[in-house]
Amino acid sequence: MKIAVDAMGGDNAPQVVVEGIEKARDQWTDLEFLLYGDEDKIKKYLKNNDRIKIIHTTEEILGTDEPVKAIRTKKNSSMVLAAKAVKNKEADALFSLGNTGALLASGIFVVGRIKQVDRPALMPTLPVVNSALGVNMLDVGANAEAKPAYLQQWAVMGSIYARDVKKIKNPRIALLNNGTEEDKGDSTHKEAYKLLENTEEINFIGNIESNNILSGDADVIVTDGFTGNAALKAIEGTATTLLTQMKHSLMDNGIFTKMGAAIVAPSLRGLKDMFDTSKSGGAVLLGLKSPVIKAHGAANSETVFYTVKQIYDMLLNDTVNKANKYFEQMSKD
Structure with a gap:
């Protein structure tokens, strides 16, 4: 090869x-x-x-x-x-x-x-709570707009990838939406929901909201490229800001705070490691x-x-x- x-x-x-x-x-x-x-x-x-x-x-x-x-x-x-x-x-x-x-x-x-x-999609792997496998989300920028059929195709490809590369036997596929109920979202998301629900060979678990992207509730999340890119940048920015502010809070507030930081350092490394995606590889253009x-x-x-x-x-x-x-x-x- x-x-x-x-x-x-x-x-x-x-x-x-x-x-x-x-x-x-x-x-x-x-x-x-x-x-x-x-x-x-x-x-x-x-x-x-x-x-x-x-x-x-x-x-x-x-x-x-x-x-x-x-x-x-x-x-x-x-x-x-x-x-x-x-x-x-x-x-x-x-x-x-x-x-x-x-x-x-x-x-x-x-x-x-x-x-x-119809349209290839860009799919990275994001960190999730209590799992080294992470969650795949697509599209995150290749297509600003998406038709329901695109989301269906991406769900199928994401599912195949999760089975082959991440060795997940029956990957859970979710649709990113503004609510978990079946009838939530605009006409595109409502139609996409029905398509995904009736697509054979994928384990569609329904809608997922953006506050649960890193929860580990899904293995593959499908969305349009505009929303996916915005969500991805928001997650990256929040993680960077949180870790930076935490470091400043622990290191810039006197000797006793620094002593406390030394005690909790091993636990904090686990948080830092969660957001270290180097072992997840790159983003796949599916x-x-x-x-x-x-x-x-x-x-x-x-x-x-x-x-x-x-x-x-x-x-x-x-x-x-x-x-x-x-x-x-x-x-x-």
Whole structure:
């Protein structure tokens, strides 16, 4: 199995990319990597090139670039060439820490979507209470608006992913809404509820409100990209603010408060670890012909390693083809 890697994407590329890839290479002997980027910069951090091939590129897509324009004008960039390798069957999956919009565009316009899926969706893993598995939420930004049929398709793909990659036998699927009652929400959500309720092979448990996203009550939550992105940013911002303020409260209020902070430090580390999503890997762009994964731009080498594990599990379980077969069968019925 080969993974095409945009080695130049991200805040700390290519160092963290190379370090994480080498660790993954040493862990899984049946994986090979195609690293696209500046050869001299990559070699600076590469210890050995066993099962790692560098493809030198002269361009890179920056975080400030306009996504669609970038993939059309920077055709020799590390991201676009990595995407073309997947399209041409030279690699089985695409991985990048770079520009999210450009990666979405590369996935849709270069790699290509599954025929029966109307719109691909971006799906990260969020932390939940009392579980290391987290919750998957989609869409969180690929589509600002969604039709009920999109939400149904995303629920199916999210369920397949949860079974294959997270090993959840019967994943619980929920619809993000402004109330738990069946008749809550606008016409889109009411219709989506009925579709999900009657979709075979998914365990639909009904609506879920935003205050329960991290409760562990669902394994997969479906929503439109506008709402999903807003909810995701609200969660990230709240977590960052809470942890920062807690640190200031404990460290800036005298010696006795600091002594108390030292006593409770082990318990507080557990709270910090809950919001550490490095082991969850990256966000998956579901609905494409091959796995396309986006890790956070500020990711470290550990996140890169676990994202490769995530891709490895998807390839090993043939997750994309399972979704393909499901939608092909659904279109025949």
